[in-house]
Amino acid sequence: MRHFPIFVDTRDTRIVVVGGGECAAAKLRLLMKTEAQIDVFAPEPEALVEGWATEGKLTLTRRLPAIGEVQGALLLYAALDDEWADLETAEIGRRAGVKTLVVDNLDASDFITPAIVDRDPVTVAIGTEGAAPVLARKIKAEMEEMLPAATGQLARVGQGFRDAAEIIPQGPRRRAFWSEYYFDVGPKAAGQSSIEAALSDLLTRHVNERDAEGHVTFIGAGPGDPELLTLKARKALHTADVVIHDGLVTPEILELARREAEIISVAKTGFGPAWAQDDINALLLEHGASARVVRLKSGDSGVFGRLDEEIDALEDAGVAYHIIPGITSAAAAAASMGVSLTRRGRNSAIQFLTGHDLKGFAEQDWRGLTEEGAVSAIYMGRHAARFIQGRMLMHGAPATLPMTVVYNASRADQRIVPTTLADLPQHTEEQAPAILFTGLAPRTAQHSLQEARHA
Numbered sequence: 001m002r003h004f005p006i007f008v009d010t011r012d013t014r015i016v017v018v019g020g021g022e023c024a025a026a027k028l029r030l031l032m033k034t035e036a037q038i039d040v041f042a043p044e045p046e047a048l049v050e051g052w053a054t055e056g057k058l059t060l061t062r063r064l065p066a067i068g069e070v071q072g073a074l075l076l077y078a079a080l081d082d083e084w085a086d087l088e089t090a091e092i093g094r095r096a097g098v099k100t101l102v103v104d105n106l107d108a109s110d111f112i113t114p115a116i117v118d119r120d121p122v123t124v125a126i127g128t129e130g131a132a133p134v135l136a137r138k139i140k141a142e143m144e145e146m147l148p149a150a151t152g153q154l155a156r157v158g159q160g161f162r163d164a165a166e167i168i169p170q171g172p173r174r175r176a177f178w179s180e181y182y183f184d185v186g187p188k189a190a191g192q193s194s195i196e197a198a199l200s201d202l203l204t205r206h207v208n209e210r211d212a213e214g215h216v217t218f219i220g221a222g223p224g225d226p227e228l229l230t231l232k233a234r235k236a237l238h239t240a241d242v243v244i245h246d247g248l249v250t251p252e253i254l255e256l257a258r259r260e261a262e263i264i265s266v267a268k269t270g271f272g273p274a275w276a277q278d279d280i281n282a283l284l285l286e287h288g289a290s291a292r293v294v295r296l297k298s299g300d301s302g303v304f305g306r307l308d309e310e311i312d313a314l315e316d317a318g319v320a321y322h323i324i325p326g327i328t329s330a331a332a333a334a335a336s337m338g339v340s341l342t343r344r345g346r347n348s349a350i351q352f353l354t355g356h357d358l359k360g361f362a363e364q365d366w367r368g369l370t371e372e373g374a375v376s377a378i379y380m381g382r383h384a385a386r387f388i389q390g391r392m393l394m395h396g397a398p399a400t401l402p403m404t405v406v407y408n409a410s411r412a413d414q415r416i417v418p419t420t421l422a423d424l425p426q427h428t429e430e431q432a433p434a435i436l437f438t439g440l441a442p443r444t445a446q447h448s449l450q451e452a453r454h455a
Contacts, residue, residue, distance in 0.1 A: 019079035020045025220326015355381030
């Protein structure tokens, strides 16, 4: 990160713009929204800039500035639409000790002005280090659609209640009050005359509540792509005090948690060092007694996630919980292969299996898995590939049975490896999370097989 984003207080300051043409006008439209005094120096200003000066929105001097007229300014913009004249202006700024921006010249500038989404007092700044201004505009357009016009109203009303809200004890209870306002009560009342009344009623309710009890939310974090996280899961992450996550949950998903949240990894590794389940249960009870806890599990919490063991511990201790389902890795892997997990005339059922259980390599209904058209998804099966191969061959599966290994399903480094039962072990040596499919090939591989049969 070359440019560190900050918000500068513009009250009782001066910002100097040198230039009065189209380029300078574009900067002035933004700068006039600040609380700074805007001083423009332009030998030949356009009529638009002249008009702003007449309206008292800025002061206009129809010449270039001297160094003394720049000194003490907060910022200086060189926007004369002339490369050499702008560089000379930048030199004046540096001699005056003022941070200077040279329009369209990143290397000659001390700072950059980001694309801005304005929902005063909420401001979203978007920067691309000068590498992709068009992309910044695209993101700005998307953010404009995402943020309702009433966002600023929510913030202003909330700001007016900050002193009153101090009656609520600082910590989880106060965060719960503001979360309920900004995520639920506020948006529902926005744009109506009742928004202040709704916030006042909310404040009264939270003040009268007894000390907040803890709660645990089990979230299926999906296979890794943060865009596959449900909206409900995102909302819970934004309001969590503590996030307890598995090792397969990606950093991009953890980034969605509040900055103030405590993030705790309870990573387990197959056939390696791991947190004991009893220790994870104890951690959930410790934090779940008084805080809002999110228990993040990769994929779907209810698929080979030992969910019931953790719920049993919470119920025995009287800790409240609820479950937000997620996209399981097999569904994401099949989608990436361009195939469905069930297909009329092929298989009316799909089995989700685990490659190993508490006793080691897991035994299955191997004869059922070898029936024509049978499809299964095997989780945690990479280490058990040779064991699976042997059992299936022993129970009559052909060596040519289609198999597919999907590594890192849905992630940027996803890899799809079509193979056969005979060659399965040699394709499961990569050290990455994997789903093994029996009886299922990627769509492109299926087409190749059909063409070979008809040749």
